[in-house]
Amino acid sequence: MPISVLEFEKPIIELEQKLHECETAEPRDETAVARLREELARRQQQIYSRLTPWQRVLVARHPERPHSTDYVHAMMDDFVELHGDRYYSDDKAMICGMAKFAGHPVAVIAQQKGRDTKENLQRNWGMSHPEGYRKAHRVMNLANRFGMPIIVFIDTPGAFPGIGAEERGQAEAIAHNIRDMFTLEIPIICIVVGEGASGGALGVGVGDSILMLENSWYCVISPEGCAAILWKDRAMAERAAEQLKLTASDLIALGVVDEVIPEPLGGAHRNPKETYDNVRHALEIRLAALLEISSEERIERRYQKFRAMGAFHAGEHGQPRTTTTEPE
């Protein structure tokens, strides 16, 4: 049995165990096995095909969900890590480096959570300090100078809120990344693989293509943070998750994300290999398309892409007109 099972996954895990027992029993009851398989497929479909926003948030945080570097190692060759921001330290929540992807040298910016408490202490649970954003800035500039496309893996519960982070200019570091990513000449593809929380995610999140895994989330605030502020109660996170429209399909409707990469039934952790293949496939197509166009055009399109984000009325003389498509 997997080490951590989400509440709504329990019926499936139980069925899987039953099936396993049945399959390994001597003698094996073929009718029972077939019946259990059918039952399992039906239950999986039933449970996973209509996950609530909150359940998706839980899947996005699943302890066994593949992390950014898992994708790097599965999809890319000869990864070389580049350490340090050259000012203060090496932020281990933001892994940067170079690798070969689909025959291209690429730069990798990967927000990284830990697998266990020990690694999480080192990686600060995926929450970068300013030096993480500055390291990413340095490596992005390096990529720009030497013509390497940038692949960004986003997975963070937020930029770290702490004394040192404030003293060293968390806001300044994020703001400069956001602005300067608009000027980079090389293609930038960002993919949200887990959690995309607020400025912490956007601080490396400006790209030509923005992709999201099916069960990842991306929002201005975490559901818990929103619940704490608006309802003064973190337990209202489930309600906040619904209100915030933070799932991949919501973000497609809101015009923020270009593509949702499908996950295997039950989430990336249920079949990491299939997930890596899906991500690789999507990235290859996106990268090839972006390399077809000139850097001037990419920069212009990148600007116009973000320029169009937002929903408001722009009525003249009191005649409201909606300029941005609103989701139903």
Added chain:
Amino acid sequence: MAWFKKERYTTLKPPEMRDRIPEGLLTKCEECYAPIVTKDFEENLRVCKRCGRHHRMSARERVNLLADAGSFTEMFKNIQSTDPLKFVDSKAYPDRIRSAQKSGYDEGALAGEALINGRRVALGVMVFEFVGGSMGSVVGERITRLIERATADEIPLVIVTASGGARMQEGILSLMQMAKTSGALARLAQKRVPYISVLTNPSTAGVMASYASLGDVIIAEPDALIGFAGPRVIQQTINQVLPKGFQKSDFVLEHGFLDMVVERKDLKAKISLLLYYLTGKETRAVVPASDEAAAKPAGWPLRAQPVDPLEIAFR
């Protein structure tokens, strides 16, 4: 508060002054708790004469402080909010907007053109009175259009921030306003059009992690809270007592993220001087001083605008 008012009243003011002041027109300093005659307080730009505490100024007072009298033309007022997420917390978002509009402002930012000592500028002023100056699509769009106007016309940009961050009720779209405004600033910077960012209390979170941090020169008023995360969130996360003065203007200056802390009375002159340096162009006030005083809205302090000695040198 009544006992307090009465007691200080009689000891601080001579009898003839007391007779001139109508009842209930006292304001209490948030810092030293000194009662101040509201009229004096307003004339002193909401700065406590006793301790120097800078109290919050309304967005319109801010415009009056910085722009030459009558020179501000508000733009992009046609940009009005909608409800992209159909967001409901204790209130539906459109109702929240409607009740916020009782503040006398229609959204979280005023954007327009103005003259600062005769120099044409693109001026943005965030409205803290409107949902805490939070940035949603309307604020983002107005600020972006303002930046684009400054870029197209090559006029300096001045943005005064007073914001607690992004507007949660617009979810991801409010986050993306950080990208939109910063992208526009990248183009402004490429055209070498100067941008002065003025941080007032508070300047935090989403706005601070985007355009407010991207000024060619960054000025803060004294006593402003400036940072990425709010002090309460930090305290909850790290479970430690925060150092004294943490995230206040002087602290941020000390850590190297501000060019200067400027008192309110000197702000206009300082911006004017900086714009002279950054553009290399002198200006001449187009409105004579006497007309300027006459053109001021009723109730506005008639006291002459304080000037920096250096400013006079460049007139």
